[in-house]
Amino acid sequence: SQTIHQWPATLVQPVGSPLSLECTVEGTSNPNLYWYRQAAGRGLQLLFYSVGIGQISSEVPQNLSASRPQDRQFILSSKKLLLSDSGFYLCAWSVISPNEQFFGPGTRLTVL
Amino acid sequence: AQTVTQSQPEMSVQEAETVTLSCTYDTSESDYYLFWYKQPPSRQMILVIRQEAYKQQNATENRFSVNFQKAAKSFSLKISDSQLGDAAMYFCAYGRGSQGNLIFGKGTKLSVKP
Numbered sequence: 001s002q003t004i005h006q007w008p009a010t011l012v013q014p015v016g017s018p019l020s021l022e023c024t025v026e027g028t029s030n031p032n033l034y035w036y037r038q039a040a041g042r043g044l045q046l047l048f049y050s051v052g053i054g055q056i057s058s059e060v061p062q063n064l065s066a067s068r069p070q071d072r073q074f075i076l077s078s079k080k081l082l083l084s085d086s087g088f089y090l091c092a093w094s095v096i097s098p099n100e101q102f103f104g105p106g107t108r109l110t111v112l
Numbered sequence: 113a114q115t116v117t118q119s120q121p122e123m124s125v126q127e128a129e130t131v132t133l134s135c136t137y138d139t140s141e142s143d144y145y146l147f148w149y150k151q152p153p154s155r156q157m158i159l160v161i162r163q164e165a166y167k168q169q170n171a172t173e174n175r176f177s178v179n180f181q182k183a184a185k186s187f188s189l190k191i192s193d194s195q196l197g198d199a200a201m202y203f204c205a206y207g208r209g210s211q212g213n214l215i216f217g218k219g220t221k222l223s224v225k226p
Contacts, residue, residue: 034213038155043203043218059213088155099207100147101214103157 002027006091006104013111019064019078021107023091026072031093033074034101035066038088050074086111114139116206118217125194126225132179133189133220135204144208146180146187151201151219160202163187191222199224 003026013019025031035047046059048066056066063082067075074091088108092101115138125131137146148160163171163180170178175195179188191198201221207214 032213044157044216046213049213090157092157099145099214100159100162101157101207102159106155108155 002093002102004091004093004102004104006089006107008107009105010108011110013081013109015083015111016080019076019081019085019109021076021089021091021109023074023076023104024072025093028072028093028095030071031095032099033068034092034094035074035076036090036092038090038106040087044090048076081111083111085109114141114206114215116204116215116217118202118204118220120220121218122221122223124223124225125191125198127194127196129194130190130192131194131222133191133202133204133222135187135189135217137185137187137204137206137215139185139206141208144206146178147205147207147214148176148178148187148189149203149205149216150198151203152197152199157203161189194224196224196226198222 005024032051034049036044038044050056050068053068063078065077088106090106091104094101117136144165146163150158150160161171161173161176163178170180175192177190201219203219204217205214
């Protein structure tokens with residue numbers, strides 16, 4: 001069966017520090033991968049998605065970036081965090097069709 | 113552009129009763145998928161039910177069922193025999209298989225009263 005992991009689960013970082021969140025999927029090959037951000041009490045905002053190694057599409061221009069160095073690994077990064085980067089970050093994977101997405105447990109990021 | 117609208121920010125239901133959450137969407141496509149996701153306090157997103165647009169029959173998963181009205185672009189979720197564990201945020205989502213990414217509504221917070 002497929003599983004998806006995210007780490008860390010919780011992170012507190014100062015403004016201006018770098019960020020690296022990691023997501024890995026097991027039990028499937030060549031999945032589509034996604035990064036979402038969710039502000040408190042709000043819906044999901046798609047940040048990035050990837051259909052293959054090295055292929056990244058950005059949905060929202062900001063100081064975040066994503067990379068996919070391996071088939072089942074997806075990394076969300078920032079060189080300098082802003083206060084507005086605080087939120088709950090979710091990674092998800094899907095097959096092409098039907099494209100229901102399966103989510104990881106999420107990372108709660110607080111930028112102080 | 114496709115949009116998904118959940119017009120009920122909050123809903124409440126008595127334990128063992130039935131509740132219906134509303135969702136409407138806008139698309140010019142004829143082939144797509146619709147989903148309901150549940151997000152409990154743990155914030156893990158859990159797929160509740162899926163509906164393929166080409167299927168006329170409404171999807172059912174145990175106590176969860178949908179009322180899919182394609183012409184009206186409506187996709188409501190009915191929860192029967194509500195349980196305390198059903199308390200969560202519920203998100204409606206739209207997707208097209210060829211593109212992969214989903215479009216989510218803003219969610220409905222469901223409370224279940226004992």
